[in-house]
Amino acid sequence: MSDPRTTELTNVSTTVLGADEIILNMGPQHPSTHGVLRVKLKLDGERVVDSECIIGYLHRGVEKIAEHRSYQQFAPYVDRMDYVAAVSNGLGYCEAVEKLLGTEAPLRARVVRTILTELQRIASHLLWLGTHALDIGALTPVFYCFREREEILKIFEKYCGARLTTHAFRIGGLQYETYDGFEQDVKRFCDDFTHRIDEYETLLTENRIWVGRTKGVGILSAADAIALGVTGPVLRASGVKWDLRTAMPYAAYDLYKFEIPTRETGDTYDRYVVRMEEMRQSRLICLQAIENIPTGPIMARIGKVLKPPPGEVYHSIEAPKGELGYYIVSDGTTQPYRVRVRPPSFINLQAFDKMARGSLVADVVAIIGTIDIVLGEVDR
Amino acid sequence: MANDPSEKDPASKPPASGAEGKPAAQKPAEPPQVPAAAANPPATPEVPAAKPAAPSATSPTTPAVPGAPAAKPTAPAAPKAAAPPPKEPAIKPLPLDNELVQRLKARFGDAIREATLDRKQAIVTIAVDQLREISRYCRDDEKFDMLVDLTAVDWPKREKRFDVILILYSFAKNERVRLKAHAGESEQVPSVCEIWPAANWLERECYDMFGMVFEGHPKLTRILMPDEWQGYPLRKDYDILKQDTDWVRENLGIESGQ
Numbered sequence: 327m328s329d330p331r332t333t334e335l336t337n338v339s340t341t342v343l344g345a346d347e348i349i350l351n352m353g354p355q356h357p358s359t360h361g362v363l364r365v366k367l368k369l370d371g372e373r374v375v376d377s378e379c380i381i382g383y384l385h386r387g388v389e390k391i392a393e394h395r396s397y398q399q400f401a402p403y404v405d406r407m408d409y410v411a412a413v414s415n416g417l418g419y420c421e422a423v424e425k426l427l428g429t430e431a432p433l434r435a436r437v438v439r440t441i442l443t444e445l446q447r448i449a450s451h452l453l454w455l456g457t458h459a460l461d462i463g464a465l466t467p468v469f470y471c472f473r474e475r476e477e478i479l480k481i482f483e484k485y486c487g488a489r490l491t492t493h494a495f496r497i498g499g500l501q502y503e504t505y506d507g508f509e510q511d512v513k514r515f516c517d518d519f520t521h522r523i524d525e526y527e528t529l530l531t532e533n534r535i536w537v538g539r540t541k542g543v544g545i546l547s548a549a550d551a552i553a554l555g556v557t558g559p560v561l562r563a564s565g566v567k568w569d570l571r572t573a574m575p576y577a578a579y580d581l582y583k584f585e586i587p588t589r590e591t592g593d594t595y596d597r598y599v600v601r602m603e604e605m606r607q608s609r610l611i612c613l614q615a616i617e618n619i620p621t622g623p624i625m626a627r628i629g630k631v632l633k634p635p636p637g638e639v640y641h642s643i644e645a646p647k648g649e650l651g652y653y654i655v656s657d658g659t660t661q662p663y664r665v666r667v668r669p670p671s672f673i674n675l676q677a678f679d680k681m682a683r684g685s686l687v688a689d690v691v692a693i694i695g696t697i698d699i700v701l702g703e704v705d706r
Numbered sequence: 707m708a709n710d711p712s713e714k715d716p717a718s719k720p721p722a723s724g725a726e727g728k729p730a731a732q733k734p735a736e737p738p739q740v741p742a743a744a745a746n747p748p749a750t751p752e753v754p755a756a757k758p759a760a761p762s763a764t765s766p767t768t769p770a771v772p773g774a775p776a777a778k779p780t781a782p783a784a785p786k787a788a789a790p791p792p793k794e795p796a797i798k799p800l801p802l803d804n805e806l807v808q809r810l811k812a813r814f815g816d817a818i819r820e821a822t823l824d825r826k827q828a829i830v831t832i833a834v835d836q837l838r839e840i841s842r843y844c845r846d847d848e849k850f851d852m853l854v855d856l857t858a859v860d861w862p863k864r865e866k867r868f869d870v871i872l873i874l875y876s877f878a879k880n881e882r883v884r885l886k887a888h889a890g891e892s893e894q895v896p897s898v899c900e901i902w903p904a905a906n907w908l909e910r911e912c913y914d915m916f917g918m919v920f921e922g923h924p925k926l927t928r929i930l931m932p933d934e935w936q937g938y939p940l941r942k943d944y945d946i947l948k949q950d951t952d953w954v955r956e957n958l959g960i961e962s963g964q
Contacts, residue, residue: 381929381930382928382929382930382931382932385930385931387939389915389940390939390940390944390946391946393946394946425825426825428797428825552851552852552877553851553902553903553904554903554904555852555853555854555902555904556904566877568877573880574880635797635798636798637797637798637799637824637825638824638825638829639824639825639827640827640855640873640882640884642854649854651854651855651873653855653857653871653873655859663859664859664860666855666857666871668854668855668873672907673904673907673908676903676904676906676907705930706930
C-alpha cells in the first residue's frame with residue numbers, strides 16, 4: 327500500500343500523460359505473470375505503447391551468498407534459481423567448477439547427467455506448455471502436462487530423493503549410482519511420451535482459438551533477438567539455428583544425434599512449435615543415452631577440499647530457457663571470490679518490451695508466457 | 707575447446723550437430739596431477755564401490771568420493787593427505803597472442819593492456835576509456851554480435867577496484883572472448899547499450915550491485931534492489947549480514963530482516 331512507486335505512478339498518470347493514454351499495472355500479484363513480475367503498461371486504448379518490467383521482488387542475493395560458502399556448499403543454492411529446472415542449474419554450476427579445477431567428470435557420470443538434464447528439459451517445457459495454454463484460455467493441457475511431468479519427477483525422486491530442488495549432481499560427477507530399473511523407467515516414460523506429445527498437439531496445434539491467439543503475436547526478429555542477447559527456444563523460433571549443446575558441446579551431448587528445431591517468424595506460435603519439437607528431441611537423446619550407459623566410476627578424483635587455482639572461468643549450458651552461464655573467479659581459497667550467474671530468463675525478459683509494443687493488452691499475457699521466465703532466476 | 711580462438715575448427719560451426727572434437731580437445735586440459743593420482747589409486751577398500759553399476763543404493767555416498775589425491779606416486783597410502791601438495795598451480799593464465807589480439811593491438815595500441823588465456827578462454831584486458839570503441843570494433847569487424855553477459859568483480863585493495871567484464875560471442879566463428887577493463891570507484895564506465903541493447907539491464911544490475919556509473923546509459927536506476935536502498939550489496943566491503951536498516955524499518959515495518 328505504501329509502496330512509493332505506486333503513488334508515483336498515480337501522480338504521473340494524472341499530471342503528465344494525456345487523457346488518451348493510461349498506465350495499467352499488471353502484477354506483481356497476477357495469475358499470468360508466473361510469479362512476482364510487475365509490468366507497467368502504457369496503453370492507448372487497447373494498444374500497448376510502452377512497457378516496463380519491474381523486477382527484484384524475489385531477489386535473494388544468490389551471488390553474494392556464493393562468496394560466503396565453499397564450492398560444494400553453494401551447489402544446492404543454484405537449484406533455487408530456476409526452480410522448475412533445478413537439474414539444469416546444477417549441471418551448469420558443477421561443470422563450471424570442474425572447468426575451474428581443470429578436471430572433468432567421468433564418462434558414466436556425464437551420460438547420466440545428460441539423461442537427467444534432458445528429462446528436466448521436458449519437465450520444464452511441460453510446465454511451460456501447461457501454464458502458457460492456461461493463460462491463453464485452454465484449460466485442458468495443464469492437467470495432461472502435469473501428469474507427464476509427474477512421471478519425470480518420480481524418476482528424480484527415485485534417483486536422488488528430491489523432486490524439485492534436486493541437487494542431483496556433485497562437483498566432479500555424481501553422488502549416487504543410478505537405481506535398479508533406472509533405464510527401464512526412463513525407457514517406459516519415453517515410449518509413452520511420444521503419444522502424449524501427439525495428444526497435446528491435437529489439442530492445440532490446429533486449434534483455431536490457439537492459432538488465433540498466438541500467430542503473429544509478439545514477433546521478435548532474429549536481428550533483434552541477437553542484439554538483445556536472447557537465447558534458447560526464443561532465439562531459435564526467430565530463425566537462428568544455435569544451440570549450445572551442439573555449438574559448444576558439454577556433458578555427453580557430442581555422443582548423440584539430435585536436431586535443432588527452428589522456425590522463421592519468431593512469433594508466439596513459432597516458439598510453441600519449437601518447444602514441442604525440442605521435447606521430442608530430448609526424448610530421442612534420452613533413448614539414445616540409456617541404450618548404452620558406460621560403466622566406470624561416477625566421481626572424478628578431486629579431493630574433499632576444493633581449492634581451484636587462482637583464475638576465472640565462464641561456462642554455460644543450454645538450459646531449458648536459454649544460455650545459463652556461470653562466471654566464477656577463484657582466488658585460490660575454498661570459497662569462490664565471485665560467482666556470476668548469467669540467467670537466461672533475466673536477459674530474455676528484456677526482450678519483452680520489444681515484443682509487446684503495439685500489441686493488444688490481452689496479448690501481453692501470451693507474450694509473458696511465451697518467453698518462459700521463472701522469477702526465481704530473473705531476480706536470483 | 708570451441709572457446710579457444712587459437713584452436714578454431716571450421717567444422718565446429720553452430721549448426722553442426724554431434725561434433726566429435728570435444729573429447730580429444732579436452733584431454734590436454736587435464737592437469738598433470740590427475741593422471742598421476744589415477745595411475746596410483748589409494749589402496750583403500752572403498753575403491754570397488756566406485757566401479758560400474760553396482761546397485762548398492764544404500765550408501766554409495768562416501769565411497770564415491772575418494773580421498774584427496776595422493777601427493778606423489780611414491781606415497782599412495784597417505785590417507786591424511788587432506789592438504790594438497792604445495793606445488794606450482796597446474797593451471798594458470800598464459801599469455802595469448804593470436805590473430806584477434808594482434809589485430810586489436812594494431813588498431814588500438816596501448817589501449818589493449820594484456821591478453822591472456824585462462825583455462826583455454828581468451829581474456830583481453832583493455833583501457834576503460836576505450837571500451838566503447840573497442841566494443842564497436844569487436845561487434846562490427848570481428849563479428850562478435852552477441853553480448854552474452856556484462857558483469858563486474860570488486861577488488862577493493864586494488865587502486866582501481868572494479869573489473870568490468872564483457873563476455874562476447876560470435877555466431878560466425880563460434881567463439882567467445884572476454885573483455886576486461888579496470889575502473890576506479892568514482893570512474894565512469896562508457897555504456898555499451900547503443901552497441902548491444904542487451905547491455906541495458908546488465909549495466910543497471912552492475913550499478914545496482916556495485917555502484918558503478920555507466921556514462922551514456924539511457925536509464926541508470928536500480929533494478930533488483932528497491933529504488934531507495936542505500937549501499938551496493940555485491941561490493942566486498944558490504945557485509946553479508948548488512949542491510950539498509952532505515953529502509954527495512956520504514957517499508958517492512960520490522961526492526962531487522964535478519
